[in-house]
Every structure is written in C-alpha cells, then in structure tokens.
Amino acid sequence: MNHWLMKSEPDAFSIDDLKRKKREAWDGVRNYQARNFMRDGMRPGDKVFFYHSNCAVPGIVGIAEVASDAYPDPSQFDPESKYFDPGSSRDKPRWMLVDVKFVKKLKRTISLDEMKNDPALAEMPLLRKGNRLSVMPVDAAHWKYILALE
DNA sequence: GCCAACGTTGGC
DNA sequence: GCCAACGTTGGC
DSSP, X not given: OOEEEEEXXXXXXXXXXXXXXXXXXXXXXXXXXXXXXXXXXXOTTOEEEEEEOSSSSOEEEEEEEEOSOOEEOGGGGOTTSTTOOTTOOSSSOOOEEOEEEEEEEEEEEEEHHHHHTOGGGTTOGXXXXXXXXXXEEEOHHHHHHHHHHO
C-alpha cells in the first residue's frame, strides 16, 4: 500500500467538506505528474494526507482514503467547467482522477511550518523548494512519523 | 496582494 | 528543439 498527500484550498474544498460529503471525485488536477501519480500509483485503500494550502495555516488536517481506480475526469469534457480542456477528447482523455473518501480529521493541524522545522522530514517531497505538486507520494516512514506527531 | 518557482505554449 | 512569454501555484 502506498501513501499520498493531496492539497486542497479550504476555501474551495476543505476537510470538513469531505467529512460532510463522505466521498468526492478529486477533479481539476491539470498537472501531468500529479495525474500520473493518481493514474499509475494509486490503488483503492491507499491512505492520503489531506493538506490545506493557500490559507492562514497551511498543513495536514486529516486523512482520506483512495476509493476508486483512476478514471477520466468528467470536468475536462464540460465546456461550462473551469477545468474544461478543449485539447482532450472522450476517446483519448487527457486527465484522470480518483475518488477519495473521508477517514478522519486530525486532532490538530500538522502545519507546514512544523514539518519544515523537523529534520526527520527534511526529505519529504512536500518540503522541496518550489514544489507546487498537488498530488504527491509520502514515504511510509514519513507517514508513520507524522501520524505520531498528532 | 506580492512574487518566486515552476509548467506550458508557441514562434522560430 | 530552444527559449521567451505567459499562466498558475501557494507561501508569506
């Protein structure tokens, strides 16, 4: 089983939104590397750190679980959607997504600041300078370590 | 709101 | 295939 981290802006979709809806199609990813992680790396049952970005205290706020295999992101075909991609087609869909389901909220936010200041986490992809990926893998060791911080 | 660090696009 | 221009992400 693999572990992941997925970013979301809480103003757009927060951990509380996922808790309320229980399950959500993770649409709108328009980065090839992030797509490849979802398409090629994720399997149902994989665990996910839910990360809030672009907010007062960015950090890990909860845990989710991959709830489907990857399938074409419907929003790429919808001209009304802001995620519409005229370069994609139903024959050859460019963008894939997975469903994720709510597992739990952490008792507290494991903030980006805290992780940045922890030498044990220095090698996390999340903390690499300039990393803007919204979907990325998490080492099993880092996963375990962060859970213990809660 | 600013801007650094990217990724993508398109002219050549 | 290079690279300048442009758009986006996301911390601050």
